[in-house]
Amino acid sequence: MAQFARVSRSVGLITLQNPPVNALSALARQGIVDAVKRALSDPKVKSVVICGQNGIFCGGADIKEFGTNITGPPLVPMIHAIEASNKPVVAAIEGSAFGGGLELALGCHYRVAHSKAKLGLTEVTLGLLPAAGGTQRLPRLIGVPAALNLITTGRHVTAAEALQLGIVDQVTDHNTVDEAVKFALSVAGKSLDARRISTYPCPCPSDVDALFEEVMQKVRQSARGAIAPIACVQAVRAAATLPYSQGMEREQELMATLFTSGQARALQYCFFAQRAVGRWSMPSGARWDTSKPRSIHKAAVIGLGTMGRGIAVALAQTGLSVVAVETQEKQFMEAKKMVSGMMERGAKRHGTAPPLDKITYSQNIQAVADVDLVIEAVFEDMALKEKVFQQLSTICKQGTFLCTNTSALDVDHLASQTRNPELVVGMHFFAPAHVMKLLEVVYGPRSSPQAVATAMQLGKKMGKVSVAVGNCRGFVGNRMLKPYLEQALFLLEEGATPELVDGALEEFGFALGVFKMSDLSGLDVGWKVRKGDGLVEPGLASGPSARIRQGRRYSPLGDLLCEQGRFGQKTGQGWYRY
Ligand SMILES: CCCCCC/C=C/CC(=O)SCCNC(=O)CCNC(=O)[C@H](O)C(C)(C)COP(=O)(O)OP(=O)(O)OC[C@H]1O[C@@H](n2cnc3c(N)ncnc32)[C@H](O)[C@@H]1OP(=O)(O)O
Numbered sequence: 018m019a020q021f022a023r024v025s026r027s028v029g030l031i032t033l034q035n036p037p038v039n040a041l042s043a044l045a046r047q048g049i050v051d052a053v054k055r056a057l058s059d060p061k062v063k064s065v066v067i068c069g070q071n072g073i074f075c076g077g078a079d080i081k082e083f084g085t086n087i088t089g090p091p092l093v094p095m096i097h098a099i100e101a102s103n104k105p106v107v108a109a110i111e112g113s114a115f116g117g118g119l120e121l122a123l124g125c126h127y128r129v130a131h132s133k134a135k136l137g138l139t140e141v142t143l144g145l146l147p148a149a150g151g152t153q154r155l156p157r158l159i160g161v162p163a164a165l166n167l168i169t170t171g172r173h174v175t176a177a178e179a180l181q182l183g184i185v186d187q188v189t190d191h192n193t194v195d196e197a198v199k200f201a202l203s204v205a206g207k208s209l210d211a212r213r214i215s216t217y218p219c220p221c222p223s224d225v226d227a228l229f230e231e232v233m234q235k236v237r238q239s240a241r242g243a244i245a246p247i248a249c250v251q252a253v254r255a256a257a258t259l260p261y262s263q264g265m266e267r268e269q270e271l272m273a274t275l276f277t278s279g280q281a282r283a284l285q286y287c288f289f290a291q292r293a294v295g296r297w298s299m300p301s302g303a304r305w306d307t308s309k310p311r312s313i314h315k316a317a318v319i320g321l322g323t324m325g326r327g328i329a330v331a332l333a334q335t336g337l338s339v340v341a342v343e344t345q346e347k348q349f350m351e352a353k354k355m356v357s358g359m360m361e362r363g364a365k366r367h368g369t370a371p372p373l374d375k376i377t378y379s380q381n382i383q384a385v386a387d388v389d390l391v392i393e394a395v396f397e398d399m400a401l402k403e404k405v406f407q408q409l410s411t412i413c414k415q416g417t418f419l420c421t422n423t424s425a426l427d428v429d430h431l432a433s434q435t436r437n438p439e440l441v442v443g444m445h446f447f448a449p450a451h452v453m454k455l456l457e458v459v460y461g462p463r464s465s466p467q468a469v470a471t472a473m474q475l476g477k478k479m480g481k482v483s484v485a486v487g488n489c490r491g492f493v494g495n496r497m498l499k500p501y502l503e504q505a506l507f508l509l510e511e512g513a514t515p516e517l518v519d520g521a522l523e524e525f526g527f528a529l530g531v532f533k534m535s536d537l538s539g540l541d542v543g544w545k546v547r548k549g550d551g552l553v554e555p556g557l558a559s560g561p562s563a564r565i566r567q568g569r570r571y572s573p574l575g576d577l578l579c580e581q582g583r584f585g586q587k588t589g590q591g592w593y594r595y
Pocket of ligand 1: 037038040075076077078079080081092113115116117118139140143145146147148149276289292293
């Protein structure tokens with residue numbers, strides 16, 4: 018799992034070989050330990066380069082090993098042995114160096130990265146902390162504030178930023194291993210005293226207490242119930258206030274509390290689940306690996322209400338040309354302003370230019386004639402959607418994929434309104450569509466594998482976690498949401514306020530409470546669906562009997578709000594007043 022070779026006469030080249038991401042499994046760690054021993058004991062080897070095969074340095078510890086009886090050499094002593102080596106060790110970073118992979122690189126004396134490489138201590142995203150010395154070495158290398166930022170968020174930095182921060186010593190556009198070998202030759206025989214990060218003093222501001230107090234407050238607010246970011250701050254605090262060896266002890270102690278936590282297990286489950294959904298299949302036997310998607314360059318969005326606006330922004334941010342169609346004058350003018358504002362705010366956050374020129378607006382549905390894919394996002398009304406699909410079927414060029422953003426309606430019925438039902442799938446986004454990661458790709462019995470593959474690929478390109486689901490009322494996402502919404506309403510009937518329920522959910526870790534989320538999505542959509550399901554019975558006498566529908570407990574509170582025209586943010590009133 019790690020190959021050793023001598024190159025350029027005096028450089029020991031250790032190549033991690035554990036596809037697909039060179040994760041540090043027990044065998045890989047054993048391979049590294051053996052190869053390092055060999056390099057250090059070979060008198061012809063004057064310096065060492067560690068790299069990963071297939072253009073990726075290392076994706077970190079092997080997450081599949083977590084929760085199992087971990088065997089093989091542990092990471093911490095392995096990295097210490099590399100750092101303690103009296104021959105210079107250079108990490109050649111291509112692709113990714115994440116988690117334990119970056120910690121391995123921080124144990125090396127030098128780091129050379131390819132310009133396209135990404136680096137990060139990503140453990141926090143898996144409910145952990147960088148427990149192979151990462152919380153102790155990174156602050157010593159780049160300072161406490163920058164290290165806190167990286168470790169508590171797990172964000173990926175580019176090679177350029179890593180160079181600026183001082184994480185890497187050289188960035189190259191050429192062959193990284195060749196450059197690292199050259200580098201290794203140039204530093205052979207030089208003193209390593211100033212290159213062992215664990216021996217550095219931790220650069221620390223004078224008022225450590227105030228700094229950590231402030232950071233802890235910020236992290237508590239943004240982490241919302243997550244325990245790993247808090248432990249990350251505590252571990253970095255140990256780096257700032259304790260000698261290295263004691264800091265390491267603290268790091269291990271904190272990791273032990275996280276390692277078996279429910280949060281870590283859930284986040285790791287989520288990591289693999291998000292990858293598993295990419296391996297979709299259909300009842301016909303069509304699969305992700307046998308279905309070829311088509312490239313989409315130009316797309317259209319029909320209907321610029323709450324969802325349509327978000328979808329248009331998400332498509333434009335992906336770099337696609339977008340035709341945004343809204344036939345109602347008032348909504349059209351409002352949407353144009355809102356969409357531009359959304360793109361400007363997004364661009365400001367990312368320090369990029371807003372892709373305003375990617376969207377052309379029209380009040381005429383004929384404007385979609387030459388697009389590769391249409392996403393219909395008109396109001397949740399079957400008759401209206403039927404009409405739109407009939408029109409699209411005649412207007413669009415041959416082969417255009419026709420997608421619906423319906424949250425519950427029958428995709429197959431919509432397909433039957435078109436000449437080419439095989440081109441029809443659902444692309445169901447969640448509000449706000451330019452932010453939320455989940456995308457349901459809904460296939461009907463007539464959807465072609467290519468239509469599904471194309472929608473799945475487009476979703477991935479848009480940064481979404483795309484999940485292929487069958488065609489049934491509410492699909493999967495809204496079926497999961499239903500009991501959650503129901504229980505929230507029952508809490509109101511039992512005396513809670515929307516604010517109280519939302520507060521508890523947000524404290525638990527939800528980005529938005531259920532009532533705020535419903536106001537954002539629009540209450541009228543669910544109302545329409547409930548009417549379609551025969552659940553809405555206006556004018557019923559109050560009291561317990563009115564609260565049983567179709568044999569189950571039912572709360573009409575959402576319906577009562579909608580009867581008053583309170584549809585959420587878009588009407589200025591919903592569960593809250595705006
Ligand atoms: C007491 C114990 C002490 C331990 C102390 C040390 C602790 C260290 C903690 C860590 O290092 S935790 C791991 C940190 N690493 C990460 O967060 C990186 C996770 N991976 C990624 O972000 C991405 O996979 C990638 C590396 C950027 C590659 O992305 P890409 O889109 O190219 O491919 P994917 O589809 O995501 O992955 C391909 C394939 O590889 C599997 N995989 C990825 N990373 C790991 C990993 N670290 N361990 C095991 N398996 C990994 C992934 O599941 C995919 O597999 P599949 O079968 O094809 O689904």
